[in-house]
Amino acid sequence: xxxxxxxxxxxxxxxxxxxxxxxxxxxxxxxxxxxxxxxxxxxxxxxxxxxxxxxxxxxxxxxxxxxxxxxxxxxxxxxxxxxxxxxxxxxxxxxxxxxxxxxxxxxxxxxxxxxxxxxxxxxxxxxxxxxxxxxxxxxxxxxxxxxxxxxxxxxxxxxxxxxxxxxxxxxxxxxxxxxxxxxxxxxxxxxxxxxxxxxxxxxxxxxxxxxxxxxxxxxxxxxxxxxxxxxxxxxxxxxxxxxxxxxxxxxxxxxxxxxxxxxxxxxxxxxxxx
Amino acid sequence: xxxxxxxxxxxxxxxxxxxxxxxxxxxxxxxxxxxxxxxxxxxxxxxxxxxxxxxxxxxxxxxxxxxxxxxxxxxxxxxxxxxxxxxxxxxxxxxxxxxxxxxxxxxxxxxxxxxxxxxxxxxxxxxxxxxxxxxxxxxxxxxxxxxxxxxxxxxxxxxxxxxxxxxxxxxxxxxxxxxxxxxxxxxxxxxxxxxxxxxxxxxxxxxxxxxxxxxxxxxxxxxxxxxxxxxxxxxxxxxxxxxxxxxxxxxxxxxxxxxxxxxxxxxxxxxxxxxxxxxxxxxxxxxxxxxxxxxxxxxxxxxxxxxxxxxx
Numbered sequence: 001x002x003x004x005x006x007x008x009x010x011x012x013x014x015x016x017x018x019x020x021x022x023x024x025x026x027x028x029x030x031x032x033x034x035x036x037x038x039x040x041x042x043x044x045x046x047x048x049x050x051x052x053x054x055x056x057x058x059x060x061x062x063x064x065x066x067x068x069x070x071x072x073x074x075x076x077x078x079x080x081x082x083x084x085x086x087x088x089x090x091x092x093x094x095x096x097x098x099x100x101x102x103x104x105x106x107x108x109x110x111x112x113x114x115x116x117x118x119x120x121x122x123x124x125x126x127x128x129x130x131x132x133x134x135x136x137x138x139x140x141x142x143x144x145x146x147x148x149x150x151x152x153x154x155x156x157x158x159x160x161x162x163x164x165x166x167x168x169x170x171x172x173x174x175x176x177x178x179x180x181x182x183x184x185x186x187x188x189x190x191x192x193x194x195x196x197x198x199x200x201x202x203x204x205x206x207x208x209x210x211x212x213x214x215x216x217x218x219x220x221x222x223x224x225x226x227x228x229x230x231x232x233x234x235x236x237x238x239x240x241x242x243x244x245x246x247x248x249x250x251x252x253x254x255x256x257x258x259x260x261x262x263x264x265x266x267x268x269x270x271x272x273x274x
Numbered sequence: 275x276x277x278x279x280x281x282x283x284x285x286x287x288x289x290x291x292x293x294x295x296x297x298x299x300x301x302x303x304x305x306x307x308x309x310x311x312x313x314x315x316x317x318x319x320x321x322x323x324x325x326x327x328x329x330x331x332x333x334x335x336x337x338x339x340x341x342x343x344x345x346x347x348x349x350x351x352x353x354x355x356x357x358x359x360x361x362x363x364x365x366x367x368x369x370x371x372x373x374x375x376x377x378x379x380x381x382x383x384x385x386x387x388x389x390x391x392x393x394x395x396x397x398x399x400x401x402x403x404x405x406x407x408x409x410x411x412x413x414x415x416x417x418x419x420x421x422x423x424x425x426x427x428x429x430x431x432x433x434x435x436x437x438x439x440x441x442x443x444x445x446x447x448x449x450x451x452x453x454x455x456x457x458x459x460x461x462x463x464x465x466x467x468x469x470x471x472x473x474x475x476x477x478x479x480x481x482x483x484x485x486x487x488x489x490x491x492x493x494x495x496x497x498x499x500x501x502x503x504x505x506x507x508x509x510x511x512x513x514x515x516x517x518x519x520x521x522x523x524x525x526x527x528x529x530x531x532x533x534x535x536x537x538x539x540x541x542x543x544x545x546x547x548x549x550x551x552x553x554x555x556x557x558x559x560x561x562x563x564x565x566x567x568x569x570x571x572x573x574x575x576x577x578x579x580x581x582x583x584x585x586x
Contacts, residue, residue, distance in 0.1 A: 060337060107364050115335070116364050119355060125325045126360055129332020129340075136294075136314045137337065156356075159325035166320075 002054070002084045005047065009215045012082055013043035017245050018272045019078045019091065025265040027074070027095045029103060033255035035075030037179035037212070037240035038146060042075065044218040045144060046083040054085055057111055061140040064130055066115045068123020068147040069177065070104040077101055077110065085112040121154025123147055124174055128160045131172035131233075142171045142226050150182025153191050158203065164233035165204025172233040173225050174205070177212065179242040181253055200235040212238025246271050275430040275466075276373055278409040280304055282416040283341055287312055290420060294333060298326040298344040300373070304433070323352040330368040331360035339367065339420065345379075346372035346388035346429060354394055361425045362400040368426075369419045370395075375405060375429035375465060376516030377547075380558040384551040388429070392464075393521025395427040396494045402447060403494040405429040405515075405523075407468030410439040411451070411491050418447055431466040438468050438489075450497040456486035459576065460504040463514040464490045464523040470562070471514045473569035474576070481577050485512075493523050501530040510541035512576060516567065519546040543579060545572050 006012045016039050024030035046052070050063045067076050077094055080086045090110075093099035100109035104118035115126055127145040134141065151157060164172050176196060180187050187193060200207035206229040210217045218238065225234035242256070243249030246268045260268055284307070287293040295308055296317045309316040319326040323344065330342040342349075349372055350357065361368045372391060379386035395403045402424060406412035412430060419426055426447075445451055450462070454475055463471035468489050475487050488500060504511060511531060513524040524544030531542055545567050552561055562568045566575065 116359065119359055121324070122328055122356065122360055125328030125356070126332040126335065128325065129329035129334075130336045131332075132317070132329070133333045133336030133338045139336070156322075156324040156328070159320075159322035160328075163319060163322070163325055163329070167317075 001088050003082055003088050005084050006082065007047055009040070009043040009047045009219070012047050013039050014272055016043065016075065016078045016082055018269055019082070020074050021246070021260055021265055021268045021272070023074050023078065023091060023094055024259040025262065028259045029095055030074060030259040031071040031256060032074070032259065033181070033242040033249055033252070034069060034148060034177065034179060035072040036244045036246065036249065037242045038069070038072060038177040039075055039079070040213045040215060040244070041146065041175055041177065041218055041238050042079050044215055044222065046079055048219050049222050050144070052083065052085065052112065054111070057085070060137070063141045064114050064143045066123045066127050066143065066145045067105055068117055068145050069120065069151055070117025073101070073103055073105045076105050076113070080110070080112045086110060120148070120151040121156035124157050124160040127172055128163050128169060131164070131169040132167060134171055135169070142173060144173045144175060146175045146177060148182070149176050149178045149180065149187055149193070149196065150190070152176060152193055152196060153182070161200055161203040161205055168231045169233045170226065170230050173222065174233065174235045176235065176237045177240055178209070178237050179240045181242045181256060183256055185253065197235070197237050204232070205235045206232040207235040207237065209237040209239055212240035213244055275406060275409055275412045275435045276301070276304060276433040278412040279371060279416065279430060280308060282413055284308055284311065286416065286420050287315065290339065292337060292339045293420070294338050294340045296326065296330055296333070296340050296342040298323055298349070300345055301343060323348050324356050327353040327356035328360045331356070331364065331366040334366035334368045335364070341369045341371055343371045343373065345374050345386070346391050347374065347386055350388070350391040350394050357395070358398050362398045365400055366425065367423050369422070370427045372427065372429045373432070375431055377558045377561050378431045380556055380561050383555065387552060389518045389547050390521070391429060392493055392517045392523065396521065396526065401425045401427055401494070402492070403427045404447060404491050405465035405493060406491050407463065407465055407489045408435055408438040410437060410443055411445060411489065414443055414445040415447070415491060422447070429465060435466050436469050438472060445491065447492050448495040448497060449492060450488040450490045450500045453487040453489055456484035457509070458483045459485040459510045459512060459580070461485050461487045461512050461514060462490050462501070462523065462527050463487065464493055465516055467514045467516050467567070470567070470569045470572070474514070474573045477569060477573035478576060483577065483580060490523060493526050496526045496530060498530050501527055502534055505531055505534050505540050506538055508538045508540055510543070510580065512543050512545060514545045514567065514572065516562070517546050518549060519544045520549055522546055541579065543575070
């Protein structure tokens with residue numbers, strides 16, 4: 001059964017967060033913290049911006065969403081289910097032997113997955129190629145790449161930023177989920193990347209920082225990014241909270257990997273309004 | 275072969291508007307004509323191999339037919355993960371063209387020696403690996419590459435390589451090309467060692483040994499049928515390549531031989547670069563001789579292995 005897309009990003013995100021908690025409690029394999037930080041941006045994209053449905057996934061003029069931080073596959077699959085792109089029941093196949101719904105997103109195996117991901121620092125580069133190919137063939141639609149802030153440790157991210165600016169890929173938007181944590185510690189402790197907005201600007205991109213949990217701000221920025229800045233790729237630094245939405249997960253490093261037990265699930269669902 | 279590449283690519287690009295040429299800041303004075311003729315279908319990504327390979331993948335994912343051209347050692351080593359994950363894993367039909375295969379940039383030193391690329395590329399699922407032996411083979415490979423529809427790695431040598439084939443050839447990726455017949459031994463060769471292999475065969479003839487010679491541009495898929503057929507004769511089999519003896523043509527042939535060893539044991543030897551870096555500076559000829567893959571050294575070794583007088 002396919003779900004009907006809910007137009008309200010806030011409600012969409014609430015339902016996705018609840019579903020992800022349930023799935024991860026069952027699978028005991030999770031990247032829930034980085035999913036919860038990114039889900040509000042993803043919700044705005046799927047409810048207001050991308051205009052994707054089961055019938056236009058092959059249209060070369062479609063908007064393209066690349067999940068470069070492929071480890072939040074649980075969140076991605078759940079978003080696709082609530083966007084009506086994959087059957088809701090398919091979520092039960094996640095991490096099940098012999099099925100297609102792995103721990104990292106894989107192209108071709110799941111509708112709506114534009115790129116296989118898992119190793120960081122690939123999405124922005126592939127996104128450059130797709131945005132360039134769209135332009136040279138006269139195709140409409142933009143390419144949105146969601147990456148982590150820890151992912152910006154990767155040199156390839158900066159190779160792609162230079163390229164995108166040099167070739168004026170105004171149909172390309174990098175979104176950085178700036179949740180301030182990576183796998184082993186805070187960004188500042190591991191490799192302090194400083195002011196990411198300024199860094200992207202110095203590479204020639206249009207860059208802004210917004211509240212990554214404010215739906216209106218996200219939508220406004222995503223609309224402005226491609227319409228108001230011709231000749232430049234856009235970078236949206238979404239300032240977010242790792243584990244956002246569940247008090248005991250917020251800003252706690254261990255929830256990068258940890259999965260909720262039954263008791264924690266009940267608490268999480270309660271906080272998320274069930 | 276670089277000349278053949280750009281000439282053929284220009285012809286293909288005139289026929290098919292999806293064809294693109296992507297470079298990583300290499301090939302000065304080679305691509306200007308292409309750039310002038312095709313504008314945005316030429317792209318210089320800069321000195322950034324990771325982005326270079328992934329951009330190729332993104333272009334292919336959106337319907338273009340990119341030929342991405344870079345120096346073998348940088349492209350296949352620096353960006354191995356991008357080749358594996360963005361091209362092979364996602365089945366993006368990108369044609370990778372590596373210039374400077376083997377010891378082409380001999381005096382430049384080991385940073386520029388490309389002796390592991392066949393091993394790396396062959397180990398990647400969905401990838402096909404081809405080393406044309408001369409401009410004639412290169413042209414045949416290029417013709418097939420346009421609508422190949424799968425990831426393809428083409429390893430070429432330098433700007434100009436000697437022509438070995440005297441006429442047109444009938445070549446298909448996955449098939450060997452018979453150059454000479456012979457009954458005493460079989461030589462399988464890949465890439466620009468073709469010319470050297472022809473010399474080896476001549477030297478052996480002078481010693482009364484007639485060897486069959488097959489050019490094997492296609493290292494993966496390998497022509498199993500012909501290997502099996504030759505092995506069944508029970509005569510010695512030799513492989514010749516400008517690549518490490520680990521993971522190249524020799525191992526590809528060897529794997530097939532092993533499958534049939536139980537039926538007919540055959541003597542088998544791989545000529546290639548031993549598992550080491552070049553210890554000294556040297557020209558291509560010097561290093562080939564040092565590593566025992568000059569025509570003289572190989573012919574001498576073969577004669578010795580066949581029990582004759584090795585003086586060549």
